[in-house]
Amino acid sequence: MKRRVVLVDDHGLFLAGVRAELGDAVDVVGEAGTVAEAVSLIKDVDPDVVLLDVHLPDGSGDTIINAVAPDRPGVKFLALSVSDAAEDVIAVIRAGARGYVTKTIAPDELAAAIERVAQGDAVFSPRLAGFVLDAFRAGEHVAGDEELNELTPREREVLQLIARGYMYKEIAARLHISAKTVESHVSSVLRKLQLSTRHELTRWATQHRLV
C-alpha cells in the first residue's frame, strides 16, 4: 500500500518538484504552505507521513508537530530542509520528528526515507549524523541520566558510517549485523537526541548550521 503523505513547504516550486520526483512512490494527499494550513490539513487527512519544512512564514516546523501530535499520534514527521540553523532542525527533531534529510536528497532515497519513517524508524542525513557525533562527544561526561546522555560505542560506529555516506544495508554488512539492528541503533540515537538533557546539544546547535 502506498504511503499517504502531506507536503508542508512555503516554496511552491519546491513542492511541485518534490511531488514530481516522488511520482508514484507515494500518495501525496495534501500540501500546505503555512503552519495554520498544515495543522488543519494534517488533522483532516490523517496521513502516514508529513514532509516538513523547518521554516514557514508563520512559524516553524516544531509548532506544527506540537499542535498535531496530541490529536494524531500516528502521524510521522520527517524534516526536509534546504539549509537551516542546526538549532531549528534540532527543535523539530526534539518536538518529535523521526528524522532530518536535506532537500538535495535523491528522489529514490527520499522515497526510502519516507517508507522508513512510516514504519517508525529514524532517518538521519550524513550531516545530522555528524552533528550528533559532535554534540555527543566521547569522553565528555555529563551529569544526569547517563543512558540518555551518552552514545554506546556501537551507536557511535553506526552514526560514523552514516556520516561517511553509507546506506543502512551497507552498514549492516560492514558491521556484520542485520539491517534491523542498524535501524534499532539509529532509533535509539534519535530517542537520545529527543530526550537528552545534554546542554552541549543546545550550545552546539546555536553555533552551527546544517548547511
Added chain:
Amino acid sequence: MPLPSFTTNADERALAGVCAGIAQALGVDVTLVRVVFALLALAGGAGIVLYVALWVWSRSDRAWWAAILLLVAGALLLGAVGVSDRAVVGIVLVAGGLTLAWRRGGGFRPDAPFSLGGVLIAGLGAVILLQNGSAPSRVLAPGAVAGALLLIAGPWLWRLALERDAERAARIRTEERADVATRVHDSVLQTLALIQRHAEEPRRVASLARRQERELRGWLYADQPLGEDTSSLLAALSAAAADVEELYGVRVEIASAGDATPDGALVLAAREAMTNAAKFAGVEEIDVYAEVGEDEVAVFVRDRGVGFDPAAIPDGRQGVRESIKGRLERAGGTAVVTSTPGEGTEVELRMRR
C-alpha cells in the same frame, strides 16, 4: 511638543476632576496633586486660576482661553513670590509671545509669521524685564528667558537629531542594498547568464548552479566567501569540493563532526580523492565526512561507483599512489584506500593534530 495627554477624571473627582486627571497622567497620588494646587492657591490665588486654566484646556476647543488663564495664573504666582509688577508684565509678555510662536509654528520656525510675531512680543517682554531694576528680576528674568528659549529650541533640535538618525539609518539601508545588488550581480546574475548559454549541457548547468549555491550560502550564513576562511578545515574542504564539483559536474556532500585548523597536505589529499572519485567512479554524488577527534583528524571520501582492485593500481595511476598516499605519509599521516569492484571506493585519510 509631546505633552503628556491629560483628561479630567470624572470617577474620582472632587470638583471638575482636574487633579485626579493630572494624577492619573503623571502616575502620582491624587492627594499630592491637590496639595500642590492648594499651596498654589495660597500664592495670590494662582492655584485657582491654574485649576480653571487646566479645566478649560481639557476641553481642547478653548485652548486659547486656557493659555490666557495660564498666563494670568503665572502672573499671580510671580506677584505672590515678590516679583515686581513690571517684571511680571515682562515675564508674561515673554511667556505669551513664546507660546504664540510655539502654538502657531508647532516649534520655532522663522518662516511662520505668527512665530515671528510671538518672538517679537517675547522680545518686548525681555526688554521690559532687563530694564527692570528690582533685585529678584535680575536673577529671575534672564533665567526665565533662557528657560523659555530652551523650551522652544529644545524640541526643535531634538527633532533635527531624530531626523538625522533616520537619515543615517536610511543611508545604511541603501548601502546594504547596493552591496547585495553588487553581490547578486557578480554572482547570481552571472551564473544565470552562463546557465542560459550552456542550456544544452546539463552537467555544466548543474555544476554552475551547485557552485552558485555554495557561494551564496557561504555569504549568507558564514558572512564570508568560502575558501577565504583559513582557520577552518570544513571551509577548506568545502572550497576543494566546490572546485571538484565545477570541474567534473558531480555533487559533493560534506558532513562533519567538529572543526579544526586545516592541514595543507590533508586538504590536498582529500581534494585528490574527490577528483579521483569524480573522474573514475562514474557517480553523480560523492560523500565527504570530516571527523575531528581529540588527537586526530580523519577525512573520509566515499563514492558508490564502479570501484577497482587496489592491488592492481597501474603505475601510471599516479593519483592514488603519489598525490594521496605519498603526500599524506610525508606529512606524517596515513591514507587507506578501500575499494571493491562494483561497490565503490572509500579513501580514509588520517592525520595527527
